[in-house]
Amino acid sequence: MTTTTLLAGAIWFALGCVVLGMLFCALRLAIGPTAQDRVLALDTLWMCTMLLALVLGIHHDSLIYFEAALLIALLGFVSTVALAKFLMRGEVIE
């Protein structure tokens, strides 16, 4: 077994795990009984998308995916803070 096949197997395993996790997040986003459950599921979906971009960057041996992952992390944080503020106060900017 060469190092390339070892790495390929690990990358496919990580991709499968992250995509399965995104599926779980989407299920919780669809069935979540309360609004805060849906916001939590959306935040976890952002994080899983960032991990997916990182693993795809290793898969394609390209550094471009790093910028996508950084942007996804930033946007996910801002959107989750805004949604949490909306849940608490009923409006985002007072």
Added chain:
Amino acid sequence: MSVAMLPWWAAVPVAVLLVLGGLITLVGTLGLLRLKTFYQRIHGPAIAISMGAGCILVASMVYFTAAQSRLVIHELLIGAFVLMTAPVVAMLLMRAALYRDLRGRAAARPALAQPPVGELGTETDEQRTDAAGGGGR
């Protein structure tokens, strides 16, 4: 498949970290799906996802450092950002959920006055006994 040919000392840690990160992420999201209440569910993403992100970020750093034969550590930016924002997000969501729960509970019993925010954790039980005593009298 366009993965670069790495030496053993780099390929084995990258593979182990990728598998570990994927498994930790899967466990965190499974917790998000399977646990009973919101206050249990928030533990999965808040802790496990940041751990899985750390593993995959270190794997990415080791891989690109070995594949390009130079130091590639700009994944540290994402790592620091995730470490800073994950607790903040968890705390904001938990406070919002607690606020909404207690407000809904207070709205369900309109005879009682809206409790002050500072002592929300302790006052519900004595309010319930107050309400029961008032009803009995």
